[in-house]
Amino acid sequence: MLNQKQINYVLETIGQMFPNAHCELNHRNPFELTIAVMLSAQCTDALVNRVTPSLFHKYHEPEDYLAVPLEELQHDIRSIGLYRNKARHIRQMCARLIEEYDGRIPDSMEELIKLPGIGRKTANVILSVAFGVPAIAVDTHVERVTKRLGICRWKDSVFEVEKTLMKRVPKEKWSETHHRLIFFGRYHCKAQHPNCPECPLLDLCREGRKRMKRTNQAKNDVIGHA
Template identity: 85%
Template structure:
């Protein structure tokens, strides 16, 4: 496991690699962001961004999603995985917003997670991106990267990863760190084909060293 000095170095290195990391889900307001994040579960941001332009032109307010049959909404998001479940959750969330929140999204994670289809990760993204609150959302990229590097333990749950990062990273850097770790995992330390030979963190990465040694070119890669 990495110590605090090593973790600080990791975060500084990733910050230099991806200084402009940001939420890549297209949206114009907090409500659209919530819809986009719900659609992104087990799906790439790129695919969601291909669907949402037409979706957001058709549906503007929570009432719009309830004004059509669920089958119509399903057709509108059919190219996205789990579209039936997501259509159901979107409509349930919209109903709750209309009934309990005057059609407006609550701004805190504790209130957001009470809405159907919005778990802790989704709530963290919305609170951070839409409302500027410090938060770390642990998606598959964040979990993979922190465990490969040794910031977290292999056996840690998603919640344990989040709590470790909240403890190890200054509060004012939580949101930026979340986006930078995602970019690092999405574009460099990929799940199936991480760019270990050219990684500036290879000397600290237990998974990277293991992969390079198994290929027999660890020493050559570091020369």
Template identity: 70%
Template sequence: MINKQQIGEALKIIGDMFPDAHCELNHKNPFELVVAVALSAQCTDVLVNKVTKNLFEKYKEPEDYLKVPLEELQNDIRSIGLFRNKAKNIQKLSEMIINDFNGEVPRTREELVKLPGVGRKTANVVMSVAFNIPAIAVDTHVERVSKRLAICRWKDSVLEVEETLMKKVPIDDWGVTHHRLIFFGRYHCKAQRPSCEVCPLLEMCREGKKRMKVKKENVK
């Protein structure tokens, strides 16, 4: 595994590559972000944004989601995977926000994860993006990049990846680090075809060096 100094160097390079990394889920307030992130499970941000463009015009407040039959909400998000379960969760979390949190999205992880369909990752996104509370959300991109760069161990769980990043990254940088790792994984260090040949992190990346070695051997 690489040390804290190397992690800092790697994150600086990634920051130079993606200085404008940000949350790509369109939203205007914390509640819309909760809904968008809940919809994004096993789905691309691009598709979620297509759906929420009309969804957020129709449903402005938690109360609006409870005014329609479940079947109508399901139909409104039908193009998204797992739409039936997600529609149920949106109605349930809307009801809980109204009844348990006075109509406001809670700010703590402990309260956020009580909302149906909201796990630790979603809670961390909401805390960081909506409320500017330091948190690192580990999605598939953050996990993949962290393991390829040997910031974490291959066998580490998502929670262990999060805990390692929290230990090795200054707390003030948690939010921006989360977004930059996502952009790096989404647009450069992709799951199937990472851009190892042109990667400025190749010399410190165990996965990249391994892939390039195999590629050279196959050329012989």
């Protein structure tokens, strides 16, 4: 596990690599962001961004999502993974917004996670991006990167990763750290093909060192059999 000095170095380095990291889901307001984040579960932001232009042109308010049959909404998002469940959750969420929140997205964790289809990760994204509230959303990229680097333990749950980052990162840097870790995982430390040979954090990364050792061993085996 990395100590605080090493963690600070890691975050500074990632910040230098991706100083302009940001939410890549296209949206114009908190409601559209909420819909986009719900659609992004187990799906890439790029795919969501291909669907939302026409979706947001057709649907503007929570009432719009309830004014059409469920099958029509499913058809409108059919290129998104798990589109049937997501369409159902979107309609349930919109109904709750109208019933309890005057059609507006609430701006607290306690209220957001009461909405159907919204867990801590989605709520943290909404709080951070839509309302400017310091938050760390732990998606697959954040979880993977923090465990590979040794900021968190392999066995840590998503909530434990979030708690560790909240403890180790100054609160005023939570949101920017969240986005930078995502960019680092999305564009550099990828799940299947991480760019270990060109990584400035290789010496600190327990996963990277293992991968490079295996790669070098494989090369030596090939040379040895040549």
